[in-house]
Amino acid sequence: MKEWQKETVYQIYPRSFQDSNGDGIGDINGIISRLDYLQKLGIGLIWLTPMYLSPGNDNGYDIADYYRIDPVFGTMDDFEKLLSEAHKRDIKIIMDMVLNHTSNENSWFKEALKSKDNPYHNYYIWRDPVDGHEPNNWVSKFSGSAWKYVPELDQYYLHLYDVTMPDLNWRNENLRAEIFKMLTYWANKGIDGFRLDVINNISKDKNMPNDTFNTPLDDGRNFYTNGPHVHEYIHEMYEKVFGPNKFVTVGELSSTPISEAVKYTNPKRQELSMAFTFHHVKVDYTNGKKWTLGHYKLTDLTSILSAWQTQMQRHGGWNALFWNNHDQPRAISRFTNDDEYRDQSAKLLAMVEFGLQGTPYIYQGDEIAMKNAYFTDIKQYKDHESINAYHEMLKNGMSEDLALQILQQKSRENSRLPMQWDSTKYYGFTTGQPWLKPQHHDDYSVEKVLKTKNNIFDFYRALIFLRKHKTVLVDGEYKLLNPKDNSVYSYERFNNKRKILVMANFTEHAQERDVAAGFDLILGNYGDMQLNQGKITLRPYESVMLEKK
Numbered sequence: 001m002k003e004w005q006k007e008t009v010y011q012i013y014p015r016s017f018q019d020s021n022g023d024g025i026g027d028i029n030g031i032i033s034r035l036d037y038l039q040k041l042g043i044g045l046i047w048l049t050p051m052y053l054s055p056g057n058d059n060g061y062d063i064a065d066y067y068r069i070d071p072v073f074g075t076m077d078d079f080e081k082l083l084s085e086a087h088k089r090d091i092k093i094i095m096d097m098v099l100n101h102t103s104n105e106n107s108w109f110k111e112a113l114k115s116k117d118n119p120y121h122n123y124y125i126w127r128d129p130v131d132g133h134e135p136n137n138w139v140s141k142f143s144g145s146a147w148k149y150v151p152e153l154d155q156y157y158l159h160l161y162d163v164t165m166p167d168l169n170w171r172n173e174n175l176r177a178e179i180f181k182m183l184t185y186w187a188n189k190g191i192d193g194f195r196l197d198v199i200n201n202i203s204k205d206k207n208m209p210n211d212t213f214n215t216p217l218d219d220g221r222n223f224y225t226n227g228p229h230v231h232e233y234i235h236e237m238y239e240k241v242f243g244p245n246k247f248v249t250v251g252e253l254s255s256t257p258i259s260e261a262v263k264y265t266n267p268k269r270q271e272l273s274m275a276f277t278f279h280h281v282k283v284d285y286t287n288g289k290k291w292t293l294g295h296y297k298l299t300d301l302t303s304i305l306s307a308w309q310t311q312m313q314r315h316g317g318w319n320a321l322f323w324n325n326h327d328q329p330r331a332i333s334r335f336t337n338d339d340e341y342r343d344q345s346a347k348l349l350a351m352v353e354f355g356l357q358g359t360p361y362i363y364q365g366d367e368i369a370m371k372n373a374y375f376t377d378i379k380q381y382k383d384h385e386s387i388n389a390y391h392e393m394l395k396n397g398m399s400e401d402l403a404l405q406i407l408q409q410k411s412r413e414n415s416r417l418p419m420q421w422d423s424t425k426y427y428g429f430t431t432g433q434p435w436l437k438p439q440h441h442d443d444y445s446v447e448k449v450l451k452t453k454n455n456i457f458d459f460y461r462a463l464i465f466l467r468k469h470k471t472v473l474v475d476g477e478y479k480l481l482n483p484k485d486n487s488v489y490s491y492e493r494f495n496n497k498r499k500i501l502v503m504a505n506f507t508e509h510a511q512e513r514d515v516a517a518g519f520d521l522i523l524g525n526y527g528d529m530q531l532n533q534g535k536i537t538l539r540p541y542e543s544v545m546l547e548k549k
């Protein structure tokens with residue numbers, strides 16, 4: 001068993017974590033000042049979203065210089081200090097690495113624009129116009145065409161994301177060599193791993209422009225998701241960088257079937273340590289569409305989670321477990337009740353996640369039950385994806401009200417609100433004006449939660465502790481009980497010595513269920529349990545973890 005299989009990862013979105021100089025943007029010194037807090041929580045690794053030099057059109061996922069820290073976050077010295085302070089506390093640091101695209105302000109792209117013969121031109125993906133328009137009908141994930149015309153070259157470049165984020169051409173050996181060199185530079189600084197942004201999109205099909213305007217409008221994902229050479233490229237990174245440095249790596253793999261995720265993460269293949277996949281957080285998409293008011297059925301959620309649990313384990317893959325990240329609205333607002341049952345809901349989600357097989361991730365603020373932003377005006381949003389989607393919805397005839405309601409439910413900006421440290425106006429996040437302002441004052445904060453008895457933070461600590469000490473939670477098999485249950489999610493984890501049972505009531509009504517004889521409570525979000533003669537009554541949003549005696 002590997003250490004990172006027992007540990008918990010904490011995701012920091014630096015911009016919103018802790019500001020140290022009053023400019024309203026979180027920074028490295030801010031993170032350093034909160035390391036003791038994270039140590040107390042008990043996490044073993046931190047994943048930092050990008051802090052490289054960037055114009056910030058996608059909050060750092062648009063990298064202008066891979067070798068520099070953006071001054072907004074601090075200096076390279078600050079970063080090195082963060083690394084050593086984290087290591088002193090036995091916390092590993094995983095950097096986010098964006099290899100599918102760069103910013104258009106990256107010097108590679110600036111060179112690429114100079115001429116078709118420039119050696120950097122071929123670092124990106126270019127196509128000639130077809131009958132005077134885009135080479136094909138692909139839409140960017142941030143709305144609009146995925147192609148941008150450059151008149152000076154009479155060519156289009158591909159951008160699967162923002163128009164300021166051109167996709168890199170991994171077929172080019174020189175580009176790959178540059179990337180390995182750059183990864184090695186970071187490895188030599190002593191970091192402990194990478195989270196690899198949209199890594200399964202890096203290998204584009206040679207024939208991709210043939211996806212013509214006649215095919216139904218689509219994002220072309222079949223031509224670049226888990227493309228022809230992606231496993232080779234990742235294995236090459238493993239051989240050159242990840243393996244020799246004993247890195248912990250996690251790939252962001254959207255739209256990926258289990259069979260592929262197994263290939264990326266089975267250690268025998270020497271690619272990645274684990275995989276983020278997204279089927280469970282798309283469960284409230286209506287007909288596969290994100291920008292809709294969504295509802296979900298618990299059985300859909302549990303069947304997705306269960307398929308990933310059983311099949312990844314059967315084939316030697318490894319899941320990264322999560323409900324939230326900087327691209328997702330808060331799960332507490334989405335799947336449970338963030339109001340009357342806020343504490344219970346936060347703990348229930350934590351327990352369901354930590355009971356599963358894989359490495360659990362906590363996104364900043366989960367541990368104090370942070371919830372959606374509920375913005376009421378489009379002007380409150382900064383995120384390009386959300387703003388573009390809003391205009392697209394209006395263009396398609398939707399009312400402003402409905403479009404805003406959809407953003408309140410689905411926008412990723414919901415989880416980017418500054419971290420709530422105390423009860424002052426901007427929660428101790430900044431002494432200035434936060435880059436993203438909360439709509440309401442929310443009285444949940446670290447300060448308040450820590451003063452509360454049986455608080456959420458301590459509940460997470462208990463779960464982190466349990467995973468380190470009960471190996472059945474790490475290596476045990478998984479079994480879904482009552483697959484048709486639409487109110488209570490029940491599953492077991494077991495090996496030849498132990499058996500754990502997790503039950504979680506996803507409704508605001510009491511639910512009675514059978515429990516086999518011989519189970520004791522090890523953790524519950526109400527503190528006790530109501531078990532009588534083989535029947536448990538689960539109170540609203542109650543969750544329990546039981547162990548067989």
Ligand code: GLC
Pocket residue numbers: 058061062098161197198252326327
């Ligand atoms: C990933 C990141 C997201 C970003 C996108 C493009 O999905 O998590 O925040 O916008 O990649 O880099």
Ligand code: CA
Pocket residue numbers: 019020021022023024025026027072
């Ligand atoms: Ca700052």
